[in-house]
Amino acid sequence: MVADMNENSIEIKTVQDAGNSDNNKQFPTWKCVTDYFSYITPTARPLSANVSVIESGKYLWVYDVGSHENIPEMLSEVSKQKSKKIKVILSHFHPDHIANLQYIKWESLYQGKNTYKYTHIGEIVESEINVDEPDIKLRIFPMPSSHAKGSLAFMVNDKYCLLGDALYPTHKGNKTVYNTGFLKEQIDILKNIAAPYVLISHREPFVQKKQAVITWLENVYSMREKNEPWIELKGL
Ligand SMILES: [Zn+2]
Numbered sequence: 001m002v003a004d005m006n007e008n009s010i011e012i013k014t015v016q017d018a019g020n021s022d023n024n025k026q027f028p029t030w031k032c033v034t035d036y037f038s039y040i041t042p043t044a045r046p047l048s049a050n051v052s053v054i055e056s057g058k059y060l061w062v063y064d065v066g067s068h069e070n071i072p073e074m075l076s077e078v079s080k081q082k083s084k085k086i087k088v089i090l091s092h093f094h095p096d097h098i099a100n101l102q103y104i105k106w107e108s109l110y111q112g113k114n115t116y117k118y119t120h121i122g123e124i125v126e127s128e129i130n131v132d133e134p135d136i137k138l139r140i141f142p143m144p145s146s147h148a149k150g151s152l153a154f155m156v157n158d159k160y161c162l163l164g165d166a167l168y169p170t171h172k173g174n175k176t177v178y179n180t181g182f183l184k185e186q187i188d189i190l191k192n193i194a195a196p197y198v199l200i201s202h203r204e205p206f207v208q209k210k211q212a213v214i215t216w217l218e219n220v221y222s223m224r225e226k227n228e229p230w231i232e233l234k235g236l
Pocket of ligand 1 (some may be wrong): 092094147148165
């Protein structure tokens with residue numbers, strides 16, 4: 001889901017409907033982050049999240065599977081081309097991140113407990129997992145989140161930390177809010193991880209400097225009021 005955070009958006013922009021003057025569907029494409037890391041771009045119509053593909057010696061690690069109908073075939077083609085099976089990690093349960101799961105042939109599936117309520121299949125991750133791959137360092141761990149319970153982060157080579165929508169706020173009635181405690185935990189986790197880059201779904205550019213993201217979250221955190229469990233984003 002795309003949440004509003006205009007006021008605090010550093011250089012991050014929501015992926016807009018740019019380039020389409022009519023109401024036609026958008027089509028996702030491949031983009032490259034580095035030699036072992038590509039992703040399928042997000043779309044707004046239909047709402048479909050970034051699909052990240054990390055290539056190890058043996059597998060394609062896919063973080064989120066999107067909802068756009070073209071994605072299953074894009075993934076299956078690359079799997080065939082590389083002769084590597086797919087392992088899936090779901091960031092959280094929202095349909096724009098998981099709806100394609102049923103159309104993808106995967107060997108393993110990792111998700112938070114709350115996401116499992118929607119998939120009813122695969123493994124539940126409740127504490128950190130270090131994946132044993134000889135050529136690449138992969139870590140899956142729970143990320144507290146105002147936006148979605150049971151979010152999972154995926155860290156690659158201590159360089160890139162994929163977070164899905166975990167850093168976005170949530171809506172309570174007509175208010176856009178952060179859970180004060182979760183926000184503090186997120187800031188502490190981000191400060192402690194080695195990765196200098198974090199990747200947030202639905203945003204351009206996809207790869208963000210961690211320090212800029214921490215500054216954004218700290219600005220929000222500084223708006224908290226004493227003994228208030230929620231921080232409301234006003235003027236949005
Ligand atoms: Zn979401």
